[in-house]
Amino acid sequence: MPGLDVPATYQREWFGKDIIAGVVLATLLVPQGMAYAELAGLPTITGLYTTILCLLAYAVFGPSRILVLGPDSALGPMIAATVLPLIASDGDPQKAVALASMLALMVGLIMVLASVAKFGFIADLISKPTMIGYMNGLAITILVGQLPKLFGFKVDSDTFVGDFVGFVQGVANGETVVAAAAVGIAGIVLILALQQWLPKVPAVLVMVVLAIVATTVFDLASRGVSLVGELPRGFPPFTIPRVELSDIGLMFAGALGIALVSLTDTISNSSAFAARSGQEVHGNQEMIGIGAANLAAGFFQGFPVSTSGSRTAVAERSGAKTQLTGVTGAVLVLLMLVLLPGLFRNLPQPALAAVVITASVSLADIPGTVRLWRQSKAEFSLSLAAFLGVAFLGVLPGIGIAVGLSILNIFRRAWWPYETVIGRVPGYEGFHDVNFHPDAKHLPGLVIYRWDAPVFFANVKPFRDNIRQLARTEPKPRWILLAAEPITDVDTTAADVLIELDRELDAQGTSLVFAELKHRVKDKIELYGLKQEIDPHHFYPTLDAAVAAYVALTGATWSTED
Structure with missing residues (x-):
């Protein structure tokens, strides 16, 4: 438990920086947590429960000083692809939460057992070209899947092609809610503009506040815009998820895929930020930290989590020195649930779609794809195959294709060497x-x-x-x-x-x-x-x-x- 060693080496001058960074981080945690819960097909409150527990658990078990864990845009579609097919046709939200919590527990156990077995090298199973293709496919899948919500209507589909066709048909049939589209598109433009020209300004928070103000001033609810509504009050409840034994077997493949993506993302982010601060990366301890975070989330109605590069960057830019930053952010989110659960009741759903869409844009690596085309046509083909696998076969098959292509590429190099x-x-x-x-x-x-x-x-x-x-x-x-x-x-x-x-x-x-x-x-x-x-x-x-x-x-x- 590396977090227990922090007090012995903690420096007094760090305290103010950690607290300030935690306050700044909290402004990002709330809207993103809610948005990524929606992306996973779960109630928005579960995103906040997940955020609180995973930050507290990682602060104790995680080796990195400033890495920030939480709900992730890359995992949302994987969670939805695993959980939603197991829910009854009426879309029971309680069953969805139970399945997602069990999925978090499974991911946590996989991580801990893999760490004990020294399987940290598993993160290398996905090569960079196939990971680029997978993330590009994920980005376009997320973006298209959020377009109906952005325009104020729903599409009954769980595939990329179905979402795209349903969106086009909805727009053609006049189902667009103009006020919702205006809020959503304006939100996207505002976030991207602030991130480009004023990177130190919390763009997501600014957009969320303005969207709430617009809802109140222009009474957007009466114009057909869906709102988040009042959140449940109080501390996240300790819950042992109850699911059918047969469902656990069906969720195992999804849990493996989520664990692999989460580990790969965490190791890469941990390495990048550790290199800046002179720290060393401890792959197997990172697996313990991620595992503990997922286990904690799973017992409090949460869902699987991963590292957030954007939130970690915000924490670093704000002066974070230790995991006290994450603890501060978690406590502030908890205080909001206990004291101000109605703070975001007037937040428009299209604004959450705008948060998810801008996050999906950051997942895509177009320059990396162009570089692959110029440098290696073979590796570009691997990236393209992973992209098409995610877009047209689904997120879980896509990660399977990405891993399979990476392994086949290794085998090909040994099979037909120079x-x-x-x-x-x-x-x-x-x-x-x-x-x-x-x-x-x-x-x-x-x-x-x-x-x-x-x-x-x-x-x-x-x-x-x-x-x-x-x-x-x-x-x-x-x-x-x-x-x-x-x-x-x-x-x-x-x-x-x-x-x-x-x-x-x-x-x-x-x-x-x-x-x-x-x-x-x-x-x-x-x-x-x-x-x-x-x-x-x-x-x-x-x-x-x-x-x-x-x-x-x-x-x-x-x-x-x-």
Whole structure:
């Protein structure tokens, strides 16, 4: 519990900065908490319950000094995609809250168990290109899903295509509430303008206050604009969520996806902010902190949480030094619920949609996508596939596609690695790639081949076929010398194929020779019996030693140009 160690090292001059930062943070926590609860398909009050408990729990168990956890725009659609299909057709909000709370408990347990098992590396399962595509897909899905609310009507759909078609049809059929659209669009413009030109001003709070004022002055409720209404008064109630056992099994895949996205987001944000303050990132302790935050939220009618980069940035800019900032924000939100539950009753629903839409815009990484297109068409294709998976198959399948594509990309790189023939280049020491140095020289009868990957069951056949092709070139090589330094591993399947290949080449009058094998790989080769099958004189410590042995054996010489 890192938070318990803070008092021993706390400096008096930090107190005022933490309190001020906590007050500023609270102005952001309330509207965003309510908006992201709506995004998850839950009552707005659950967003505030979640905010309070996760901040308090992370303050005790989280290792970062200023990281801010809470309801997140990236998790909202995942929670909705997991919970809403399990709710009865009447959309029972109590069942929705119970399912979301159980989902938070499941995510919390997954995080804690993963931390105990030292599985912090799981955050690396999603590559940056696929994460960019996933977030872009999430951004467009959230934006389109909020458009009907922004325009004052509802669409009965839970897919991107359905939301888009329903929105277009609603607008075409005249269902738009003009006052609602005006409030929502003005809210978006105001938030984006303030964030662009006055970044230190709490843009969301300013928009929310002006929207409440507009509701009161122009009586927007009588013009068909939906309002948040009075919130329940009092402390978040301790509740053990009651759900059907069959529902838990159906929620498990969603919990895994949420845990993965939350962990990836938290580790990346933690690393970024730790680098600025000189702290170290403790991945497994972060998992404990996120797990504790989710468990606390789950027992008080909350839902799964993650790190918020925007709220953490606000806390940092406001002078936050420790988690006292988050505790201050949580206490202020709690005081609002106890003393002023009606403070946001006149807040228009389109204003909350504006908060969510502006948050979704920040999820998209268009410059990153353009950079991928310029730098690597293959990785751009991975990003595009993840984007399309989220947009057209749904959020949960989208995260599955993102993880699957990342793993397949790793496998592809090992399956079809870079391979080349190398030779001597006049004026340069050592041996160099003929693809970049077409003028590279070769000794007659000697081919030096490099394979930049482990040799294992999935790629040993392409490896074998490449060497067979080299053996068929004219003039026929006497040696095929394998520059084996990039080969980091050989499995039993590959060892068997290498033995067969060596016998096949020997029968053709060509020797397979190895140079620069790593000690670990050499030990494995001995264990597999390759050294008993392959001539022990065909193993050399360096390429130069192997080439010198070939020259001594054949009398071959380099051309006079060298």
